[in-house]
Amino acid sequence: MQDKRVSFKGLWLPAALLAPQLAITAVFFLWPASQAIYQSVLRQDAFGLSVKFVGLENFADLIVDPSYLNSVKVTLVFSAATTVLAMGLALLFAVAADRVLRGATVYKTLVIWPYAVAPVLAGVLWWLMFNPTIGVLAYALSYLGMDWNHLLSGSHAMTLIVVAAAWKQISYNFVFFIAGLQSIPRSMLEAGAIDGAGPVKRFFTITLPLLSPTTFFLIVVNLVYAFFDTFGIVHATTTGGPGQATNILVYKVYSDGFIGLNLGSSAAQSVILMVFVMVLTVIQFRYIERRVHY
C-alpha cells in the first residue's frame, strides 16, 4: 500500500472519520453475509418452528437439484450471450465513432445515454416491442413467418432478456472502447498503412491487440452485470418463465427465499454467488494492479 510521507497524528480522529463507513459495512454487509453463511448450514421446517443444523447438506442438495443445475445453465447462456452481444455492438459503434470526423460528438452522445435507463425499464421497453399481440417486433417477425411468443417459448423469452440486457450495457462498453481506441498511438496505425495494410487488416493486427486490456476488463464487468444487475429485467418481464427457461441464479435466490421461503437453500445459493463475485473481483483487481504498475 502506498503511503504519504507526511501524516497527521492522533488515534481518535481517524477512528471517528472511519466510523460511519465501518458501521454501515458491519451492519449491512458483514453481518448479513455472515448470516447467509450461518443459515446456509441450517434447515428450517415449512412453518419456521424448528431449525436444525445440517452441515453442508444444503449445498449437496443444490448440486444434484435439477432446477438449480438448470438455473446455472440458463445463467451461463444468458451472461455469455449478453456479454458477446453488448461488447460486439459497442466495439463496432466505437470503431465507427472513432473514425468519423464529422458529427462524432453527436453520435457519441446519442449512443451513451441508455446508460441512464434502469435495467428494469430496459426490460419493460423491449417487453412492449416483443409483445405477441401489439409489439412492433413481434409483428415484423410474424411477417418473416415466425410465430413470436415469449410467454410460451423458452428460447424466445431468453432472446428477450438478452436483447434488453445487452441494449442497456452497450453504452457502458462504448465509453470504455472509445477511451481505449483514443489511447492507441496514431503513428502505429499510420506505419501500418504505409506498410500496405488496409483498414480491416490494421484493425485485426494493431487495434484489436492493443485494445485487449480494455476488452478483458469489460468482459469481467459485463459478466458481473449479467449475473447481478439484470434482476430487474427478469423480474419485470418473464419472472423466470416460461417453465424455468429464464430463471437466472440471482432471480432464483430471490424467488426461493422470498416467495418459496426455502431459507436454507436460498442462503446456500447466496453463499455460492458471493464466492463467485469474490473470484471475479480478485481477478479484476489483480488485473488493474498490473495495469497501474505497468
Next chain:
Amino acid sequence: MVERRPFLTVLTHLTLILGVAFVALPVWIAFVASTHGAHDFISGLMPLWPGDQMVKNYWQVLSQGESTAGAPPIGLMLFNSSVMALGIAVGKIAVSLLSAFAIVYFRFPFRIAAFWVIFLTLMLPVEVRILPTFEVAASLGLLNSYSGLILPLIASATATFLFRQVFLTIPEELAEASRIDGAGPMKFFRDILIPLSRTNIAALFVILFIYGWNQYLWPLLVTTDASHYTAVMGIQRMVAVPDSEPLWHLIMATAILAMLPPVLVILVMQRLFVRGLIEQEK
C-alpha cells in the same frame, strides 16, 4: 482517420446511424405508446406515430397514477426516487471522503485491516445477500422509510478507492505547508483536499445519482407501503397486473418519466459522466 476512403466513410456513418436507431427505437416506441388512448392498442397493431392523448396520459399518471394497480401518483414516486438518489450520492461521497482521508493521511493501528474491511463490501452486491440484509433492515425498523432506502447502499468501496487515489496524487508539500501554517487535519481536509478533488466529486456524483435512481431490488423489498415506492420499482407494480392486458399507455408514460431525470443528467453533464465512469474503474 489514416487515409481517405470515401466508401468506408459512408459505411461508418451508416453503421453509426443504425446504432443510434437501435439505441433509440425502444424509447421512441415507448414514447409513442404513451401518447395514445387505451383503445388504440386493442386493434392489434401498435401505432408508430405519436397520438393526441399525450397531455391527458401524462397528467393522469402524474396526478392519480394507475390506481387499479395500487401504484401511487408518479409525482410522489419521482419525489421518492429523487430523495433516494440524492441521499445515496451525497451519503456515499461524504462517507467515502472521510474514510479515504483517514486511510491516506493518518497512521493508526488496524489501518490495513480497515482498508480490507472496506474492500470486502466490493464483493457483496445487495443481490447476493438479499434475505439477511432485509432481516437486518426489518429488525432496525427501517422498512418503509427513506433511511431504509438509503443507508444500506451508502457504504461503497469503489468511491473510497477513488478518493484514495485522488489524495495520493496531491503533492505532499501542501500537507507540510498547511502544517507549518498551523492548520489542523480537519482544516486541511476542508480547505485543501475538498477543493482540490472538486471535479472528481462532481464526476462521481453524476454516476452515483444514476446508480441511486436506478436501484430496483432493494426498494422493492424495503417498501411495502405505496407511499415510499420509487419510480423505477413502481413500474413493476403496473406491469404485473393479474388477468388483464396491461394499460400500455400509462405504463409507458410512467417509464418515460422514470428514465427522464437520469437521462437528462447524462445529456447535460456528459463530460463529467464519462470522466466519472472511467475514473471509477481505475
